[in-house]
Amino acid sequence: MKMLNRRSFLKGGLAGGAAIAAVGTSKQAGAAGQSFGGYPDSMGVLVDLTKCVGCRTCEAACNKEQGLPTPDKPFDDLSVFEEKREGGLPRRTTEKAYTVVQKYDVEGREHPLFRKVQCNHCNEPACLTSCFVNAYKKTPEGAVMYDPTVCVGCRTCMVACPFYIPAYSYSSAINPVVKKCIMCYDTRLKFGRPPACVEACPQEVMTFGKRKDLLKLAHQRISEKPGAYVDHVYGETEVGGTAWMYLSDVPFDKIGYDTHLGDQPIISYVKEFLAIVPMVLTIWPALFTGFHLLSNRKDALKKEDNKS
């Protein structure tokens, strides 16, 4: 219920009418400082990067499950790892690939490290909180869903996503939409089954389960084999926590993870502005009417004098 309180508080603050804002804030004032920690029984995936061999089976499984177009290069073609996008950056998710594997050559490591990228399904998603048509939904199962039928195409979600995940089908003139991983929600997750990529992985890199259990498992693995992992579960706290979490034997900042995201969900950076909205709506009318009366007082006095 924490989350409901906070959401309605935000909605109250922005509803446009001063009256609504006043009611919203007074009712929910106590909840203002709280942050949404996630649904208690939401599911997640723990990715053990040390186990990944870069076979791209997960990419193929995703492509099939989501009915995505056949890619230019087949999924057993490993030359894609050498492809660079602008800025010399590794490949990223696109409108045709909701998950991609990246390869990192790490100094001192025997084999290259492979990193699987897809939507991390944040507890409090930036895409969701930035959307002005409410196209995004965080399901109690943990998936961040997107509704293409209401999307206007402003692409603020892409600006807001700290992980650079959502892609957009720019090529379509009639019906361009955001394209991203939905954790196989409608075909698998809502029936309690793991996403296609998790199930397809021959190396059992990924573990599907309740997020809170996965966290225990992750810390257990770290403490059981000292030195085998960096002592950090990426996604445990980043931007308020994510459903997909990662274990690595290489410091995360060396393999393309942004380690400066902080623990606050993205919406917390926007709140300082959201807080002034009801203030401006309520204070400005009286304040500026007052200014008007003040600056015109001489004229008003003159009129009074003329009357008497």
Next chain:
Amino acid sequence: MNSLKSQGFAPVVSDRKKDGSEWTVKEKIMLGLSPKEYMAVQLRNPFNWVLWAIYAVGLPVLIGRFIFGLGWVTHSSYDYPWGLFLGWGLFTMVPLSASGFMMGTTVELFGRKDFKSIERLGLLNGLLGYLFAVMFLQVDLGQPWRLIYPMFVSLGPAAVLFLVAWHVATYLSCQVAELVPAFSEWMGFPKAKKFVKSIVLGLTIAGIILSTLHQGALGALFTYAPGKVHPLWYSSSFQWFHFFVSAVFAGLSMLIVVSTLTKWFMRWRCDENYLNNLSKLTLGLAKGASLALITYLVIKIIGIAHDNDWQYLATGWGGWFMFEMIVGVILPLIVYTMAVRNSNASLARFGAFLAVFGLALNRLNTALITFNWQLYQEIPHWREVVIVITVYATYIVVYRAVLARMPILYTWKETK
């Protein structure tokens, strides 16, 4: 037209001709010229030749955007979802159009009737700027026909963009209402003018509220991307205030720029009252703008101190930031101050050009140039640039057309 006037041509200034008969709407649209004369004037104007050249290239590209999609005119970047359409068309044009609420506040709220002769230009600059910001938005949106979805179909009221959408829409209607008097004089509907006069204070205060919030909200949109905008251009506490205060000096400076252009190129349409007061009013606007500039400078410095971003000043981005602040803020501040002290309107006009440049640079820096500063620099596709020029040219065409007709730069002579 200026040369035509020097040859004795008298433009429409009231609803009756010299001989006492009424102008028809068609004649008013033709500026009181015969169709043949009107065409000749249009063909003779070298600025129109430039416009035709722009349209010859730009219109096919603009139409192509709606046939082949955004992918045909942009680089379809997933990392840079926003390009020039919003960087220029929304984030730069909206603050440059803040003149509407500034002039409304000055004249109607503070009772500075001495600014009356430039008030309507300020209002029109506001209305058209917003209107074309929406046009740019329509070019940029993936599904422009769903523009009203955030209003009526699927509401996301906790999002900053929701506020922007609603406020820009209501403020547009507000500005239309504020310009009804000019339109009603020109068309000859005195009732409409009377009605708007009775609610003008309410409209003005609504304008201040809506402007404070949506100018600020455009800044707050970037607080969704704390790691993507360079720290020197980002402040989660002050972003909205930076955008709001800079909109104040930008709106005033843009009004000086536009009034200067009218003085140069549309002198035939300006009446004595407008021309005689312009230098004095320019200095008045300059005074207001310099107050906003010093406020902006201080709050920018506080923003850096608040987030402790001093170390970035010594980097390459820091140098770029200093350039923006010196050329776009401190220099216009000095120029404006000197202009006001010495009552030198030409100097104030130079300062206004600088301030407008500084504002545009700030918005493009925030939205495009320093955005994704840790990734790579996105250079807009040439078709994107062509469309921006085409839409902006249309803005100028509409602007000029309204100025040439409605009583903005001149006072309508009531004959009834």
